[in-house]
Amino acid sequence: MYRDHSCGGLTADLAGRSVILAGWVHAKRDHGGVYFFNLRDRTGVVQVVAHPEQAEAFQAAQGLGLEFVVAVSGTVERRPEGTENPKLATGAVEVRASRITLLNACKALPFMVEDDVNANEETRLKYRYLDLRRPRMLGNLSLRHAVSMAARRVLDAEGFLEIETPILTKATPEGARDYLVPSRLTPGTFYALPQSPQIFKQILMVSGLERYFQLARAFRDEDLRADRQPEHTQIDIEMSFVEESDVHAVVEKMLKTVFRETLGVDLATPFPRMDYAEVMRRYGSDKPDLRYDLALSDCSEVFRQSKFKVFGETVRSGGRVTALTVEGTGVTRSEIDRLTDFIKAQGAKGLPWVRWNDPPESPILKFFSPEEVDGLRRSLGIAKGNITFFGVGEGYAPSVHLGTLRKEFLTNPDFSEKLGLRPAKPWAFLWVTHFPLLEWSPEENRWTFAHNPFTAPIEGELPKLDTDPGQVRSHQYDLVLNGVELASGSIRNHRGDIQRKILSLMGYDPREMDRQFGLLLNALDFGAPPHGGIALGLDRLVAILRGEDSIRDVIAFPKTAKGTCPLSEAPSTVNPKQLKELHIKLDVAG
RNA sequence: GGGGUCAUGGUGUAGCCUGGUCUAACACGCUGCCCUGUCAAGGCAGAGACCGCGGGUUCAAAUCCCGUUGACCCCGCCA
Numbered sequence A: 001m002y003r004d005h006s007c008g009g010l011t012a013d014l015a016g017r018s019v020i021l022a023g024w025v026h027a028k029r030d031h032g033g034v035y036f037f038n039l040r041d042r043t044g045v046v047q048v049v050a051h052p053e054q055a056e057a058f059q060a061a062q063g064l065g066l067e068f069v070v071a072v073s074g075t076v077e078r079r080p081e082g083t084e085n086p087k088l089a090t091g092a093v094e095v096r097a098s099r100i101t102l103l104n105a106c107k108a109l110p111f112m113v114e115d116d117v118n119a120n121e122e123t124r125l126k127y128r129y130l131d132l133r134r135p136r137m138l139g140n141l142s143l144r145h146a147v148s149m150a151a152r153r154v155l156d157a158e159g160f161l162e163i164e165t166p167i168l169t170k171a172t173p174e175g176a177r178d179y180l181v182p183s184r185l186t187p188g189t190f191y192a193l194p195q196s197p198q199i200f201k202q203i204l205m206v207s208g209l210e211r212y213f214q215l216a217r218a219f220r221d222e223d224l225r226a227d228r229q230p231e232h233t234q235i236d237i238e239m240s241f242v243e244e245s246d247v248h249a250v251v252e253k254m255l256k257t258v259f260r261e262t263l264g265v266d267l268a269t270p271f272p273r274m275d276y277a278e279v280m281r282r283y284g285s286d287k288p289d290l291r292y293d294l295a296l297s298d299c300s301e302v303f304r305q306s307k308f309k310v311f312g313e314t315v316r317s318g319g320r321v322t323a324l325t326v327e328g329t330g331v332t333r334s335e336i337d338r339l340t341d342f343i344k345a346q347g348a349k350g351l352p353w354v355r356w357n358d359p360p361e362s363p364i365l366k367f368f369s370p371e372e373v374d375g376l377r378r379s380l381g382i383a384k385g386n387i388t389f390f391g392v393g394e395g396y397a398p399s400v401h402l403g404t405l406r407k408e409f410l411t412n413p414d415f416s417e418k419l420g421l422r423p424a425k426p427w428a429f430l431w432v433t434h435f436p437l438l439e440w441s442p443e444e445n446r447w448t449f450a451h452n453p454f455t456a457p458i459e460g461e462l463p464k465l466d467t468d469p470g471q472v473r474s475h476q477y478d479l480v481l482n483g484v485e486l487a488s489g490s491i492r493n494h495r496g497d498i499q500r501k502i503l504s505l506m507g508y509d510p511r512e513m514d515r516q517f518g519l520l521l522n523a524l525d526f527g528a529p530p531h532g533g534i535a536l537g538l539d540r541l542v543a544i545l546r547g548e549d550s551i552r553d554v555i556a557f558p559k560t561a562k563g564t565c566p567l568s569e570a571p572s573t574v575n576p577k578q579l580k581e582l583h584i585k586l587d588v589a590g
Numbered sequence B: 001g002g003g004g005u006c007a008u009g010g011u012g013u014a015g016c017c018u019g020g021u022c023u024a025a026c027a028c029g030c031u032g033c034c035c036u037g038u039c040a041a042g043g044c045a046g047a048g049a050c051c052g053c054g055g056g057u058u059c060a061a062a063u064c065c066c067g068u069u070g071a072c073c074c075c076g077c078c079a
Helices: A057-064 A121-126 A134-158 A200-207 A244-263 A276-283 A309-316 A334-345 A371-378 A397-411 A411-416 A496-505 A508-523 A538-546 A576-581
Strands: A018-031 A034-042 A046-048 A071-078 A093-104 A180-182 A190-192 A211-219 A231-240 A274-277 A322-326 A353-354 A385-395 A430-431 A437-441 A446-449 A478-483 A485-491 A530-537
Touching: A018 A046, A018 A057, A034 A057, A046 A057, A046 A071, A046 A190, A046 A397, A046 A538, A057 A071, A057 A093, A071 A446, A134 A211, A134 A244, A134 A538, A200 A211, A200 A231, A200 A530, A211 A430, A211 A530, A231 A244, A231 A538, A244 A430, A244 A478, A244 A485, A244 A530, A244 A538, A276 A397, A309 A385, A309 A508, A322 A371, A322 A397, A334 A397, A371 A385, A385 A397, A397 A411, A485 A538, A496 A508, A530 A538
Parallel strands: A046 A093, A274 A430
Antiparallel strands: A018 A034, A018 A071, A034 A046, A071 A093, A180 A190, A211 A231, A231 A530, A322 A385, A353 A385, A430 A478, A437 A446, A478 A485, A485 A530
């Protein structure tokens, strides 16, 4: 037997008891003819003492380096007065070793296995097994486990079945590039790894499963980011005979449980909801961070008669003027110039502003009539020292530009500090609902699905598909948490005829439609029930819960920004025999 | 595809702008000794990098220039 106790479980109640522990040696010291080391396992840390009178244990302790794996037999003792270490949860007791057995040695470490080490990520990934030994990383993985288990428990209790869908599946021309796997048995053909289990979970609804879930891996061959990996895990859910609110309720129940069990936080449900159109007008983003109250204002009416062409003519021709007002006393002119460049880089023509000093300062003030200045003061509720930035343009453009500015203010510490922006709450959930069904793709010169080709349009807005497709709203919803898109889902088209009509509007002729979506379309024709679902990004959820900036830190074995794995050295070349079997000839320079 | 930051002993950094004083510094770690109920120990001694790689400028380059590779961040992309 290697152990009968774990390090984290030792308390003063166990004083006098004999225990066997196993773990890694950490923070070793010899003092006063006595050897001390901290023994660490997954559950925590305990201090082991080897006294000279236990000659065997004493000698063994002498020979130990850091990260040696040892088993310790000994007695739990209360610590001598005044020797508690408040940093350790187990500070009340120590273990007096009678026997120490070396289970395995350890080479000199490439970096310290401690939370405050900051080895560069490449090194951490190369020695991931050491990196993961750090309490913080172990904590990340065990919280990830706790979230998975809580999700499973809630969904199981709600009558969901966990079903696996294929990893080797068929390429469908959805949003992202596919990862392809060559077929040996059918030369010249390829499987694709799923970008999501979307089609299969809908088919399960046609099968009458009614409630499906899966902790599903999804693969997308696109460039990586701090919050994007080539493979990520989603809590994938699909339900039959439901409306949006039913899906929302399940997710809320699940997250309520997750937050209570992992953080001890009691979330208020239901979460607030806001239409896409409103959230875009008020925050200029479909995933605003609502921990902060800062919102945009519409001041189009102030300028409807304006002689200032940029503002007045835009409003008169159906555009809008939006405003974002902040406490700007500390903002310098050169910072405003930098912000202007920043916003121009996002596609705006400029970034007009007014500094509300006495008198107000602004390059464009001379174009405003006194009535317009008064109108602004009234509608924006100006205080001295404020700065108002303006967005001007058609549709959502003016909001989006200021939404980008809002995000910059909130996320760039230089500004959030200076502007006195503080989160009003720690957790801000928001359901964003009624996304547009379609969006115009300038590159392809056609309408394409805004989110998901299978999302159902809002009833009654179907006629607009022929006349004004961009105005058709859908049953697509996202769940946003603290400015992060945490989940995305929709009520689907359960009628094949409607699904076909939407696809044809996007330019698919019947043959192409059948080739790419026949799998699902055929199934829909056999009495598919109304259904809908959602997928939550597990990696993002765990990262937020743990306060990690990158999802790499909550994934055991993540990829680098170039999609490589320093630990396994994947991807790698393969031997010619394998390629031959797969009927593949390489065309790679070098 | 584009923009940016970084690359110095085992680890983390400083030095680089203003080239020579860098035979490269500091902290942690490592080795040895001393002391010590210690756990952010203390003292002494020591080993360890030619400054990612390649080229150039110069009497002289870690330091300037060009290229390249890699890591990270962002835009595009990611239904």
